[in-house]
Amino acid sequence: MTLVSFALAWLAVLVLAVFGAVHTRQNAGALPLCVVCAVVLVLCAAGFAGLLAAGAVLVLAAALAAAAALTVQAVRHKNVFWRQVKNQCLTPAFGLYLAGSLALAALLFFQQPLFTQWDEFSFWGTAAKVVKENNTLYTLVQNTNLAARSYPPALAVLSYYFQFLAPQFTPWLVYAAYGVLTFAVFAAVVDVLPQKAAGAAAFAGLVCVLLPFAAESWYSSQQLTAYSTAYADAMLGLLTAGGCAVWFGARPLRAAEAYGLSGKEGGFGTAVLPLQGRTYAGRLAAVALVILVLGLTKDVGLPLGLVVMLACFVDYFANDFLRGRKNGRAVLRWLGVGAVLGAAAVASYLVWALHLQASLGQNRAETGAASQMSVQQMLGTGIRELLGVGRTEKFSAVFSAMVNAFFNQRVTVFGTGLVTVGVIVLLLLAAFLLEQKGNRRRPVCFALVSTAGFAGYYFFQLLCYVYVFSEADGRNLASYPRYMSSYYLFWLLGAVCLLLLSVRARRKAASLTVLGVSAAVLGLCVLRIDATDTLLGRSATTWDTQTVIEARAQQVLLLEEKPERVLLISQWDDSARWYRYAYALEPVALYHVKGDNTVVELQASQEYPLRLDAGNIGAFMKENGCDTLLVDVIDDYFLNEFSALFTDGLAEYEAGRCFVYRMDTDTAGNLRFSPCEVSAAD
Amino acid sequence: MTKKTFARLLALLYIGAALLWLGLGLTGWLSCRALEKDGTLTTRELSVQQAEKVSLFDDRTWGSFREGSLLTTNTDAQLIWKIGAPVSGLTVTLRSSQPIKDLELYYTTAEGQDFSVKNRLTPVWSDPLAGSYRFELPDVPFVEQLRLDPTSAGGAFLEINDITLNEPLSPDTWFVPDAAQLLALLAGPALLAWAVRVLVLFWKHPSKGDPECNISM
Secondary structure, rough: OOOHHHHHHHHHHHHHHHHHHHHHOOOHHHHHHHHEEHHHHHHHHHOOOOOOOHHHHHHHHHHHHHHHHHHHHHHHOHHHHHHHHHHHHOOOHHHHHHHHHHHHHHHHHHHHHOOOHHHHHHHHHHHHHHHHHHHOOHHHOOOOOOOOOOOOHHHHHHHHHHHHOOOOOOOOHHHHHHHHHHHHHHHHHHHHOOOOOOHHHHHHHHHHHHHEEEEEEEEOOOOOOOOOOOOOOOHHHHHHHHHHHHHHOOOOOOOOHHHHHOOOOOOOOOOOHHHHHHHHHHHHHHHHHHHHHHHHOOOHHHHHOOOOOOOOHHHHHHHHHOOOOOOOOHHHHHHHHHHHHHHHHHHHHHHHHHHHHHHHHOOOOOOOOOOOOEHHHHHHHHHHOOOOOOOHHHHHHHHHHHHHHHHHHHOOOEEEEHHHHHHHHHHHHHHHOOOOOOOOHHHHHHHHHHHHHHHHHHHHHHHHHHHHHOOOHHEEEEEEHHHHHHHHHHHHHHHHHHHHHHHHHHHHHHHHHHOOOOOHHHHHHHOOHHHHOHHOOOOOOOOHHHHHHHHHHHHHOOOOOOOOOEEEEOOOOOHHHHHHHHHOOOOOOEEEOOOOEEEEEOOEEEEEEEOOOOOOOOHHHOOOOOOOOEEEEEOOOHHHHHHHHHOOOOOOHOOOOOOEEEEEEOOOOOOOEEEEOOOOOO | HHHHHHHHHHHHHHHHHHHHHHHHHHHHHHHHHHHHHOOOOEEEEEEEHHHEEEEEEOOOEEEEEEEOOEEOOOOOEEEEEEEEEEEEEEEEEEOOOOOOOOOOOEOOOOOOOOOOOOHEOOOOEEEEEOEEEEEEEEOOOOEEEEEOOOOOOOOEEEEEEEEEOOOOOHHHHHHHOHHHHHHHHHHHHHHHHHHHHHHHHHHOOOOOOOOOOOOOO
């Protein structure tokens, strides 16, 4: 059923993309991205109204209706229909989407990966699980271990859509859902190529597939998570590049002969608007969809959405406005691009802000930072400090560390930020030189806007480190390469997209350049990345920790009387295992005994300054309505202090048979913990 | 290059890749069978006591032997065996109070050689609930020394037993490609064919125009 769920959701996207292609007379390459974004937005809207499942049903019903309509049209206009479908859908870009998304899903199905990274348990993976198990957005769920519920929901609902019909939450479907979006972006990038440039498309596809690895390769001995992470960073970069690619890829349609039809046949599709106007409105709507999803993916999606908006706005001015008649209507159309795309970026922010206010009573403008600043205050103070007015020692230190990191810290497979920017400049230079003279404004505009965007994004990260992060994390630039990888991935893909555009002008020279670029990227990846560190060659032990944790958590979940709260004993844990158990036990609340025997609770994010010993553990558990103990990792202290309380002396635990103990009292009224009878999992 | 030539080139490259894969697999499988037949490659048990050296990273933690097992809470215990024979794999059972972390097998192929990441293996199969792990060396190299690094999980109670050398490998090991190999086999010939096509077209018609407008490059 898990596979069926994915297959039906994937087929629905396919049908809607083909339907869209036929009815807009566009190549199908960019349509999977538009369809996936539209699906996410429909589900978000339904989720805000508390009707998430209805949203998924609506999408599947729409796909069914589209399939029926296509069938009727295929029967009525047999020859024209199939020729048009063949010409619009049998393109390298659409082929890349179909083959890539299916191959990745097949690989994930056979590997059955589990979550492994910290924030997959603290938010991204757990959020997807909460949404699936409750059939509602996590903001509307009362009883959950998910602490940070103010993060936007786009990726969680995307995962939900692909496992809507699955009987239970399945982690690999989260990665497969992200994979569908990833290959939809790649298809939009490759779609800028002429339809017949299959060779260039093959190498462009290769570069696209490798770039997420390249943009993530910041630390040679670390496992690369490209294509197997629930984090949003790569998705942000991909969506930003996808928005630009949709804009660059749209071209004025030349009537029916563009699809291999004679003038009389006319082609299929409803000509509601004049052709040129439809292209304008169509690409504007498509980019607006992507910007909306960007804003609902993560908070940093808003500035990235503004970068897309600016790139399209400037590009329209340089390439469409300046070339056409400069009358009032043209000015309005140009300003309309900025207004519509800007409104999409602002709307994505406001909609989530309103939902947060209504559901959780939270103000989105508050950063939730140690500095207690609102976003506006953070921006104002940050700009003043940047200009040297009242600059604090912390700002100077973090600023200096950020500048230093750009020159010295390796962020991509190419090297430091400076080297990566150099590679991007080379790609844009190649795009500029290979492009026809009349079209050279486009790479120049993109270079200027993306550089300004990079400065803005870098400044935004600086503000986060100074005002949002904790003191230690801010000064140490915690996860700097990961946060920057979003922008570098966008920038690299955007530059590749412009290089591919030049193939339209000089097919052979540009194809040769694409071949050279793909060979260079492939060579660098092979030399610098060990396949065993990637999804392709992952060790059999990669998911062992989570397998063991879920098996132990299952002993709790299969108890006849499922407890509402559990006290977890995991000595000397740095909270990593605590988050893993919180995810596995969701929604069973979790108290945690740390190595120093202080107790913390996850659901209320409370820390109890209580030190547990054999004398007070019973009272603590009774006070907090908790009678179940999950023994995960113990040490000598625990053995010496507590083992006498266990009826089996912890023998069942040491034999690896039982990890769950129930608290009760013996006939003399003494506290004791007895091993629970363990049921076999289904 | 015409479409027909391109199709022939593509077919040729796919057949070549398949033959190369089968040839390499067959060579590996036959050489392993030959080693098994002449008795060079035999299945045998290794015990912890047989280890030439047991290195404990931190002296403050303890390690002791009991009934052929090593019991330790050391964060970086290493067990080194002198082998001096071809090795096709190693199976080990580990029981630990914490999940095994960073389980790795290193080997050297000549006397005096240092252990290095070049000759490092991670398990190809594991059953974490039963504590069973299997390493495979399908090339069956001559191994001078083997080093097992059982875990880097600090403070874990660890019991190592049932170490088996050279359990027979299934023919799948040589003939069924893993994900990376499958991807290379599927995408490699197509990309190579297109690369040849782009180069040939550029070589034959380096000018700006495209003389073969019906050719998809």
